[in-house]
Amino acid sequence: MRDAYHEELDSIGDSLVEMARLVGSAIGRATTAILDADLKLAESVIEADKRVDELQHDLEARAIALLARQQPVATDLRIVVTSLRMSADLERSGDLAQHVAKLARLRFPNRAVPQDLHATILEMGQLAQRLMAKAAEVVVTKDVDLALQLESDDDAMDLLHRTLFQHLLDDRWKHGIETAVDVTLLGRYYERFADHAVAVAKRVVFLVTGEHADELQPEIQPDIQPPTAAGTGTAAEGA
Amino acid sequence: MRDAYHEELDSIGDSLVEMARLVGSAIGRATTAILDADLKLAESVIEADKRVDELQHDLEARAIALLARQQPVATDLRIVVTSLRMSADLERSGDLAQHVAKLARLRFPNRAVPQDLHATILEMGQLAQRLMAKAAEVVVTKDVDLALQLESDDDAMDLLHRTLFQHLLDDRWKHGIETAVDVTLLGRYYERFADHAVAVAKRVVFLVTGEHADELQPEIQPDIQPPTAAGTGTAAEGA
Numbered sequence: 001m002r003d004a005y006h007e008e009l010d011s012i013g014d015s016l017v018e019m020a021r022l023v024g025s026a027i028g029r030a031t032t033a034i035l036d037a038d039l040k041l042a043e044s045v046i047e048a049d050k051r052v053d054e055l056q057h058d059l060e061a062r063a064i065a066l067l068a069r070q071q072p073v074a075t076d077l078r079i080v081v082t083s084l085r086m087s088a089d090l091e092r093s094g095d096l097a098q099h100v101a102k103l104a105r106l107r108f109p110n111r112a113v114p115q116d117l118h119a120t121i122l123e124m125g126q127l128a129q130r131l132m133a134k135a136a137e138v139v140v141t142k143d144v145d146l147a148l149q150l151e152s153d154d155d156a157m158d159l160l161h162r163t164l165f166q167h168l169l170d171d172r173w174k175h176g177i178e179t180a181v182d183v184t185l186l187g188r189y190y191e192r193f194a195d196h197a198v199a200v201a202k203r204v205v206f207l208v209t210g211e212h213a214d215e216l217q218p219e220i221q222p223d224i225q226p227p228t229a230a231g232t233g234t235a236a237e238g239a
Numbered sequence: 240m241r242d243a244y245h246e247e248l249d250s251i252g253d254s255l256v257e258m259a260r261l262v263g264s265a266i267g268r269a270t271t272a273i274l275d276a277d278l279k280l281a282e283s284v285i286e287a288d289k290r291v292d293e294l295q296h297d298l299e300a301r302a303i304a305l306l307a308r309q310q311p312v313a314t315d316l317r318i319v320v321t322s323l324r325m326s327a328d329l330e331r332s333g334d335l336a337q338h339v340a341k342l343a344r345l346r347f348p349n350r351a352v353p354q355d356l357h358a359t360i361l362e363m364g365q366l367a368q369r370l371m372a373k374a375a376e377v378v379v380t381k382d383v384d385l386a387l388q389l390e391s392d393d394d395a396m397d398l399l400h401r402t403l404f405q406h407l408l409d410d411r412w413k414h415g416i417e418t419a420v421d422v423t424l425l426g427r428y429y430e431r432f433a434d435h436a437v438a439v440a441k442r443v444v445f446l447v448t449g450e451h452a453d454e455l456q457p458e459i460q461p462d463i464q465p466p467t468a469a470g471t472g473t474a475a476e477g478a
Contacts, residue, residue, distance in 0.1 A: 064320055071310040081303055084320065088327065165420070173416055178408055180416050184423040 005070045008062065012083050015059045017136050019090040020200065022052050024132035026097035027193055031125025034104040034186070035118055037111045045101035052094035059087045075207075082203045086139070089196040089203075093132065096193045100125075103182060112182045114175045117167055124160045124190040127153065131197040138201045142208050147201040157194040161187050244309045247301065251322050254298045256375050258329040259439065261291050263371035265336035266432055270364025273343035273425070274357055276350045284340035291333035298326045314446075321442045325378070328435040328442075332371065335432045339364075342421060351421045353414045356406055363399045363429040366392065370436040377440045381447050386440035396433040400426050 026045050033042040063080050066072070072080060103112050113121050131153050138147045164187045167173065168180055205211070265284050272281040302319050305311070311319060342351050352360050370392055377386045403426045406412065407419055444450070 064316060067306065067320070068312045068316050073307045077303060077307050081306070081320075081323065084323065085327065088324065168420055169417055177412055177416070177419050180419050181404070181407055181423045184420045185427065188424065188427060 005066070005072075008066050008070075009072075009076065009079060012059060012063060012066070012080070013139060015055055015062075016083060016086050016090065016139050016200075019052055019055050019059075019087060019094075020132055020136035020139065020197075022048065022055070023090055023093040023097055023193075024129050024136065026052070026094060027100065027125060027132065027190075028129040030097045030100035030104065031122065031128075033101050034112050035122060035125075037104065037108055039105060039108045042101040042104040042108070046098055046105070049094045049098045052091060056087045056091040060084060078207055082207050086200050086203050089199045093193050093196040096189045096196075099189050100186065103186065107182070112179070113186070114179055114183075117164065117183060120160055120163050120167070121186060121190075124157065124164075124187070127157055127160065128190050128193045128197070131157070131194050135197040135200040138204045142204055144205050144208055147205045150198050150201040154194050154198045157191060161191050244305075244311075247305050247309075248315065248318060251298060251302060251305070251319070252378060254294055254301075255322060255325050255329065255378050255439075258291055258294050258298075258326060258333075259371055259375035259378065259436075261287065261294070262329055262332040262336055262432075263368050263375065265291070265333060266339065266364060266371065266429075267368040269336045269339035269343065270361065270367075272340050273351055274361060274364075276343065276347055278344060278347045281340040281343040281347070285337055285344065288333045288337045291330060295326045295330040299323060317446055321446050325439045325442050328438045332432050332435040335428045335435075338428050339425065342425065346421070351418070352425070353418055356403065356422060359399055359402050359406070360425060360429075363396065363403075363426070366396055366399065367429050367432045367436070370396070370433050374436040374439040377443045381443055383444050383447055386444045389437050389440040393433050393437045396430060400430050 026048060029041055030045045032038060033045060063084050067077075067080055070076075106112075131150060134146060134150055134153070137143070138150070164183060168183060173180065265287060268280055269284045271277060272284060302323050306316075306319055309315075345351075370389060373385060373389055373392070376382070377389070403422060407422060412419065
């Protein structure tokens with residue numbers, strides 16, 4: 001009985017890893033779709049999110065069944081409860097990848113991202129994908145050092161986000177308001193995606209150490225808000 | 240024993256209601272702060288979010304202790320698990336109210352919202368507060384009809400969000416890019432706040448009926464994305 005139970009617990013972990021892999025792939029493909037104005041690819045990302053939602057529903061049902069049938073305590077109980085929260089993070093990450101793809105579709109056949117921001121958006125997309133791949137690895141390996149590493153990777157995302165704002169607020173911005181709105185939202189989507197990847201990793205830290213990652217490493221970046229036009233140091237402070 | 244248990248379950252419900260009241264008040268005060276450029280009020284909203292975070296941590300700990308000690312099954316188990324997810328929605332709503340307040344602080348002594356958008360932002364803030372008050376009431380009363388009503392209130396938020404985008408994309412927009420970025424983010428904060436209020440209510444529906452609210456009423460508004468500049472009907476479709 002105890003063995004079937006641990007198998008069930010493992011299978012919940014497997015689902016989390018599968019979800020992380022799907023949403024990591026989704027954000028990568030959504031980024032390509034928006035940079036290349038590739039409608040087919042955008043549609044496929046939008047469609048594929050259903051699978052992530054299904055996996056979450058299924059994981060949730062299995063977790064609740066496990067709680068009811070096996071009534072785990074201590075660490076096992078925390079694993080199940082934390083898995084539920086991780087699945088919510090991953091489901092939301094899938095939505096955010098889908099938002100990027102929907103923006104690509106909305107602007108098709110035009111490109112939502114002007115040429116001079118391609119490199120930054122590409123970097124944000126690649127970093128988001130890499131963060132999620134690491135989060136998946138943390139779920140598998142329970143490697144606390146790797147989990148804490150995600151925090152500094154997330155700093156790189158914040159930096160990219162600031163670069164985006166600097167472009168937007170540069171007097172030479174010539175792409176108009178619609179593109180400014182699109183780029184603002186895109187920046188927000190990537191930043192939130194990264195936050196969820198970090199959150200997944202932090203929850204693993206909590207499981208392993210019993211401490212919230214915040215307490216282990218207090219220097220956590222809050223959400224970035226736009227800097228002042230002057231580009232002074234108030235950007236981070238304001239977040 | 241069974242009585243102490245139900246008291247504990249009730250107290251988790253009480254915490255959810257308290258969280259909903261705090262974040263409802265926070266979004267109202269944050270809206271005043273940003274419209275009036277009231278730095279003191281903004282600071283107090285930012286500060287008050289700590290209390291919401293504490294309540295969530297505390298609720299989570301009590302829920303896990305309850306699961307371990309009492310090992311509830313069936314409906315009671317679903318109540319505890321769903322409460323955990325509702326508390327996450329409420330905690331995130333608090334963050335969003337805090338984001339509004341932080342934007343007020345960042346732009347102080349200037350006003351982030353131009354005069355011609357005051358009315359729209361005020362309405363978004365009031366609607367957000369009302370939605371959260373209703374969500375709290377749904378948690379208390381378990382009133383499924385009221386919960387479903389939140390969906391149509393949320394349609395009103397989507398409409399306001401579209402009005403905001405129309406202003407932004409109007410050729411006569413004269414407030415520059417920085418304000419466009421601020422208004423875009425504000426719109427997103429209010430929309431997401433409303434989504435979380437609706438999510439709380441929907442989770443109550445799920446508890447009462449055993450069905451996801453989506454299945455009871457399939458016409459759920461997805462996240463709004465910016466409309467095309469032409470202002471055609473593609474806005475909702477693109478979301």
